[in-house]
Amino acid sequence: MSESTKQAAVPKKKMTTWEKNQFVYGWAFILPTMLGLIVLNIYPIFLTIYQSFCKTGDFGRGNVFIGLENYATMLKDPAVWQSLLNTFKYAIIEVPFSIAISLVLAVFLNRKIKFRSGYRTIFFLPMIAAPAAVAMVWRWLYNTQFGLLNHIFGTHIQWISDPKIAWISVAVIGVWSIIGYNMVLFLAGLQEIPGDYYEAASIDGASGIREFFSITIPLLSPTIFFVLVTRVIGALQVFDLVYVVMDRTNPALPKTQSLVYLFYQTAFTNGNKGYGAAMVMLLLAVILLITVVQMYGQKKWVHYD
Amino acid sequence: MKKRFVAMAMAGVMAISLAACGGGSGDSGSSGGSSGDALQVVIWDNNQQAGLQEICDDFTAETGIEAKVEVKDWDSYWTLLESGASGGDLPDVFWMHSNNSQMYMKNDMLLQLDDYIAASDEIDLDNYMPEITELYTMDDKHYAIPKDYDTVALWYNKTMFDEAGLSYPDETWSWDDLLEAAKALTKDDGSQYGFAMNPSNDQDTYYNMIYANDGYVVNEDHSASGYDDPKTLEAMDYVGDLLAYCPEPTVMSETGTDVLMQSGQVAMITQGSWMIAGFKDNDYMTENCDIAIIPFNANTGKRVSIINGLGWSAAANTDRPDDCWALLEWFGSKAMQEKQADLGVTMSAYEGTSENWVNNTDLFNLAGYMDVTEDKAGDADNELVLRPYTYNSTKWSTMCQEQLVNAWADPSKMEDVCIDIASQMNEMIASENK
Numbered sequence: 001m002s003e004s005t006k007q008a009a010v011p012k013k014k015m016t017t018w019e020k021n022q023f024v025y026g027w028a029f030i031l032p033t034m035l036g037l038i039v040l041n042i043y044p045i046f047l048t049i050y051q052s053f054c055k056t057g058d059f060g061r062g063n064v065f066i067g068l069e070n071y072a073t074m075l076k077d078p079a080v081w082q083s084l085l086n087t088f089k090y091a092i093i094e095v096p097f098s099i100a101i102s103l104v105l106a107v108f109l110n111r112k113i114k115f116r117s118g119y120r121t122i123f124f125l126p127m128i129a130a131p132a133a134v135a136m137v138w139r140w141l142y143n144t145q146f147g148l149l150n151h152i153f154g155t156h157i158q159w160i161s162d163p164k165i166a167w168i169s170v171a172v173i174g175v176w177s178i179i180g181y182n183m184v185l186f187l188a189g190l191q192e193i194p195g196d197y198y199e200a201a202s203i204d205g206a207s208g209i210r211e212f213f214s215i216t217i218p219l220l221s222p223t224i225f226f227v228l229v230t231r232v233i234g235a236l237q238v239f240d241l242v243y244v245v246m247d248r249t250n251p252a253l254p255k256t257q258s259l260v261y262l263f264y265q266t267a268f269t270n271g272n273k274g275y276g277a278a279m280v281m282l283l284l285a286v287i288l289l290i291t292v293v294q295m296y297g298q299k300k301w302v303h304y305d
Numbered sequence: 306m307k308k309r310f311v312a313m314a315m316a317g318v319m320a321i322s323l324a325a326c327g328g329g330s331g332d333s334g335s336s337g338g339s340s341g342d343a344l345q346v347v348i349w350d351n352n353q354q355a356g357l358q359e360i361c362d363d364f365t366a367e368t369g370i371e372a373k374v375e376v377k378d379w380d381s382y383w384t385l386l387e388s389g390a391s392g393g394d395l396p397d398v399f400w401m402h403s404n405n406s407q408m409y410m411k412n413d414m415l416l417q418l419d420d421y422i423a424a425s426d427e428i429d430l431d432n433y434m435p436e437i438t439e440l441y442t443m444d445d446k447h448y449a450i451p452k453d454y455d456t457v458a459l460w461y462n463k464t465m466f467d468e469a470g471l472s473y474p475d476e477t478w479s480w481d482d483l484l485e486a487a488k489a490l491t492k493d494d495g496s497q498y499g500f501a502m503n504p505s506n507d508q509d510t511y512y513n514m515i516y517a518n519d520g521y522v523v524n525e526d527h528s529a530s531g532y533d534d535p536k537t538l539e540a541m542d543y544v545g546d547l548l549a550y551c552p553e554p555t556v557m558s559e560t561g562t563d564v565l566m567q568s569g570q571v572a573m574i575t576q577g578s579w580m581i582a583g584f585k586d587n588d589y590m591t592e593n594c595d596i597a598i599i600p601f602n603a604n605t606g607k608r609v610s611i612i613n614g615l616g617w618s619a620a621a622n623t624d625r626p627d628d629c630w631a632l633l634e635w636f637g638s639k640a641m642q643e644k645q646a647d648l649g650v651t652m653s654a655y656e657g658t659s660e661n662w663v664n665n666t667d668l669f670n671l672a673g674y675m676d677v678t679e680d681k682a683g684d685a686d687n688e689l690v691l692r693p694y695t696y697n698s699t700k701w702s703t704m705c706q707e708q709l710v711n712a713w714a715d716p717s718k719m720e721d722v723c724i725d726i727a728s729q730m731n732e733m734i735a736s737e738n739k
Contacts, residue, residue, distance in 0.1 A: 271700070
């Protein structure tokens with residue numbers, strides 16, 4: 001493909017039959033995806049932007065344009081900012097821990113050890129389970145009265161009802177469920193690193209830890225970067241864990257609910273779609289900003305060959 | 306080997322996401338409904354699914370039209386309906402509730418039934434509890450067939466009462482007696498509590514106490530909050546007192562008061578009649594627990610049970626209005642209303658079926674739910690109060706429950722919280738799109 005585009009860019013020659021075929025089939029193959037994207041993603045994005053400037057009636061009917069009023073309300077709404085803070089707190093636990101743990105796991109499971117595929121499968125399993133089901137099980141593990149955790153430790157900790165620790169408890173579920181996915185990506189990255197480097201290092205007498213920091217991490221940095229960017233985005237959009245684990249009358253909810261959860265409550269439970277749209281626009285702006293910063297930041301630490 | 310593992314993992318992920326898509330489209334596909342498909346019937350109460358599916362199966366045997374009952378939990382039910390209504394893709398047949406019925410009727414989301422009712426031999430709206438019919442009527446037009454009604458009664462744990470040497474609750478009990486008993490039944494070591502109620506248990510706990518004390522939650526023309534009414538505040542103070550003999554609020558919100566009752570952690574709860582179907586399947590409940598009539602207020606001499614009733618509605622834009630109507634007519638027919646009561650699904654809205662319901666099980670004394678519908682019980686005057694509602698009750702009732710969490714955590718703040726609720730609630734009601 002890249003070969004042919006280079007040729008096509010060279011001074012105007014007529015397309016050969018082969019190039020024409022490439023062109024037609026290329027478009028034919030991406031067209032379904034493009035259509036899907038436009039209908040399901042791009043068009044709704046613009047609708048949402050428009051809706052954030054509107055007051056919506058019952059059942060989302062009768063949009064009345066009200067300019068920036070939703071945004072003005074949002075600036076003054078402490079619940080929005082608290083939720084944004086909660087979202088950051090969640091991400092600050094989920095992203096670094098899930099990356100660090102899965103990186104270490106990936107390195108270990110990249111070696112020749114017994115039952116390697118077995119371990120890989122086990123760590124990947126949480127990915128296969130539906131997030132809502134996972135959260136449901138954790139909700140019972142965390143239960144103060146009957147939960148397995150308190151039962152084993154003989155404690156009476158309110159894992160998900162104490163505002164001081166509930167956000168950590170939720171983030172732990174997040175870490176647990178994403179480790180396998182990150183690990184698979186890291187494994188793929190690790191297998192691209194030629195063994196020669198490690199051989200040379202071990203002849204020079206480098207320890208395993210030294211190898212990890214001086215060879216593995218720099219050479220794996222493109223993968224780490226990719227995982228970091230996607231995980232930050234994913235973590236900032238956390239919803240299902242909070243939704244399933246936290247009951248609406250849970251005292252820790254205001255200090256735990258994520259921005260997407262608040263959006264859901266506003267737009268769908270309270271039927272205030274315009275204001276909900278404004279909230280997701282805020283989230284979009286925040287994610288855009290962070291991602292742009294990361295893109296610039298990568299020059300400092302990501303090594304491409 | 307390495308590549309293959311990664312490829313397999315990726316394939317796995319794709320398979321999962323495909324499966325997710327498959328599930329999603331299956332859900333929405335069935336409501337589009339060509340006539341060969343089953344009618345999609347959506348409800349929110351898991352305990353009623355088996356009984357209602359049986360009634361639907363009878364319907365299929367009679368008419369050849371298939372109908373499948375699906376259950377969502379309360380919150381996702383209303384989200385489903387709301388987004389279905391917004392997107393023009395409501396389920397075929399579903400429950401309507403007084404919380405939101407005004408909004409759905411006003412926006413023409415529900416199939417208007419008057420012509421069908423006029424032409425029907427089975428349905429005569431005079432046969433149903435008038436309060437329930439009223440809930441689903443707007444401008445003299447009818448949008449639902451009354452399905453059931455529910456009252457509230459007191460559940461108590463006989464074993465715990467015996468152990469404490471207390472006599473069982475009966476029609477002579479006032480709310481003050483209940484408070485005394487709750488105190489006596491609470492153990493210091495935290496292994497047993499007298500009572501349990503969560504802010505989410507509005508209809509089955511504190512609403513009853515408020516109205517028995519001559520307070521109110523929503524005024525009579527559904528336009529203002531009563532949370533700052535002195536009588537309401539007095540009742541909510543009582544709620545605060547009672548909370549001293551309840552498990553920690555966090556435990557009640559995490560676990561649910563019904564589960565606490567079923568696991569022998571609390572001695573009493575007040576609960577709606579809709580819980581019977583679930584409780585009678587629980588061995589601990591059937592062995593240890595029974596039902597008494599709800600207590601009365603000693604000052605006012607009034608015993609209040611909140612009642613509410615659901616209606617069967619169909620989507621206004623369904624492709625198969627006649628099939629939907631046939632099912633509504635079936636659900637509303639005398640025979641099926643009796644069957645619903647016989648099976649113990651719920652009390653039926655059809656007048657004269659209460660005996661059927663009371664006899665559906667001998668595991669509990671169901672008269673506790675029925676006696677409150679009489680004019681008097683003991684010395685107290687009985688009164689049934691419709692669950693308070695406005696044009697769109699979801700918004701303010703959610704807010705109230707979330708705010709009351711603060712009062713539950715610290716009952717001394719009860720009054721401030723209630724007054725704050727009243728002002729927020731008035732604002733919300735004023736902004737409803739009437």
